[in-house]
Amino acid sequence: MNKKVRIRFAPSPTGPLHIGGVRTALFNYLFAKKHHGDFLLRIEDTDQTRYVKGAEEYIMKSLEWCGIKIDEGIKEGGNFGPYRQSERRDIYKEHIKTLLNNGSAYYAFDTPDELDAMRRRLEESGSSVRQYNRFTRGEMKNSFTLSEDEVWAKIEKGDTFVIRFNIPENEEIIVNDIIRGEVKVNSSQLDDKVLFKSDGLPTYHFANVVDDRLMNISHVIRGEEWLPSLPLHVLLYRAFGWENEMPQFAHLPLILKPEGKGKLSKRDGDRLGFPVFPLNWKDPETGEIFSGYKESGYLPDAFINMLALLGWSPENDKEILSLNEMIKEFDIHKVHKSGARFSPEKTKWFNQQYIINTPNDKLTDLLLPETEKKFPDVDVLYVEKVVGLVKERMHLLTDFFEQASFFFQTPKEYNPKVVKKRWKEDTPEILKQIYDILKEIPEIRFTSEHTEHIVKTYIEKNELNFGKVLNPLRLVLTGTGGGPHLFDIISALDKEETLLRIEKGLKEIKK
RNA sequence: GGUCCGUUCGUCUAGUGGCUAGGACGCCGGGUUUUCAUCCCGGUAACAGGGGUUCAAUUCCCCUACGGACUGCCA
DSSP, rough: OOOOEEEOOOOOOSSSOOOHHHHHHHHHHHHHHTTOOOOOOBBOOOOOOOOTTTHHHHHHHHHHHTTTOBBBBBBOOOOOOOOOOGOOOOHHHHHHHHHHHHHHHHEEOOOOOHHHHHHHHHHHTOHHHHHSSSSTTGGGBTTTOOOOHHHHHHHHHHOOOOEEOOOOOOOOEEEEEETEEEEEEGGGGGGOEEEEESSOBOOOHHHHHHHHHTTOOOEEEEEGGGGGGGHHHHHHHHHHHHHOOOOOEEEEEEESSSSSSSOOOTTTHHTTTSOBSSSSSTTTTTTTOOOOTTTTTOOOOHHHHHTSSSSSOOOOHHHHOHHHHHHHHOOOOOOOOOEEOOOOOHHHHOOOOOOHHHHHHHHHHHOOOHHHHSSSTTTTHHHHHHHHHHGGSSSGGGHHHHHHHHSSOOSOOOOOHHHHOOOOOHHHHHHHHHHHHHSSOOGOOOOOOHHHHHHHOOOOOOOOHHHHHHHHHHHHHSSSOOOSSSHHHHHOOOHHHHHHHHHHHHHHHHO
């Protein structure tokens, strides 16, 4: 690898990027950075009929959220632009001439109906091939069956046409895929793919080869769905005389549905209750909303950590890796060949690990806006304290609001199950005494340690057991059964609120 | 149908011509805790099947099965 490493991620703006796409971007990025190369974003918008408004912006925002930084792209600029294929029409037109001139490409005038009819005919005849190729093109309308004059006449008349690739006969194509090893195909298996559409724009196959060459791309890392067209792309490089400068290829395994068959699709998320998109997406046509990892309470680092381990694993058994560690550890040769089933469960576990390991102040920054919306007039330092107390029982950022609501508002009701289990005949009497002894403690000494000491001393002196006292006390303070260390709650709440809640509980909980 | 790709615990994976086939998630048990969570300890569970090659195959080869992708003037 003497060449400068230049890697591209080339999505088409036909909708939101889903996690498979994000993973492809991530692996591209990891590889680029591992080898101190450039990472570029190229927008493949050659199909105007599938263009979706906002998708381009969505893709860039998603990558940004993930921490994937673009070196060259439509926003960043660069010396190899434009980075939007729709703005490269002239470049493609120039290049298709080369292939037209050297006999690698030809004009075809068949209508969609005629193509349909041909395929149907082949199918009905029991043929295993249904391709537009050297055998079938003889019965279609193209440069082979029409005279040169007829071809020009048609073009001048304004007839619509496409330009097809003239697949060479019986050539053995052997490509070395970095992940899969040698892939061998005979050119006779391939069909005469359309290179230029009737709308004057190239197809993916053509644009991708031209751009990768012109942008000096060193490695093409993309999804497995492209593997079948790899031989075609090699042939295109050959037709251009670029085979020696051809990038290296690596085809990533697919991400599969958590259950059932097939690759993960956009619809699976809503069906199975987990996001498949990094960010929320609102379909501009239907208004339908698809949930994103960000809005569902996931941390970006956890999200990409999970994605990185789908199809790849580092040398050691380490599972929690920062983006920088991933870059250091990444080895494309260790990427798996087989598809990886996506696990929403493990994704949650990753998130939990990241939440626990995120400093309280940083977590507070993330949670504050929503907290303020739900509980006006909160104090930042108080929120930070609460965050520290509840974070280890959060799987999602959004869990905070359920886990911590009692820190911000007096319980309105008491969990009946807990009442039934913990509220005994003598509970009111005990709580009254707890109330009295807590009331004696001066406000400045109302710490977790001190209140704990006082209450526990009281329990021991009266030969009560801890559960009998502490559980109902927790109930009146929080309205429920679980939660952080009780005396941490008491001190966070402060003296006034603690006493208030005991009073309220005594009044409202009856048996 | 055709072409291509793949197959280690339920899932993500490590691994090797000879190992008690390792880790993680999940699940189940136990400990810690006033409680929930965290944490700690333990358990469950896999080399798709059949042929070869070999002293020895999960590992190498072949076949079968299963799974997947592609098969558009979509990417």
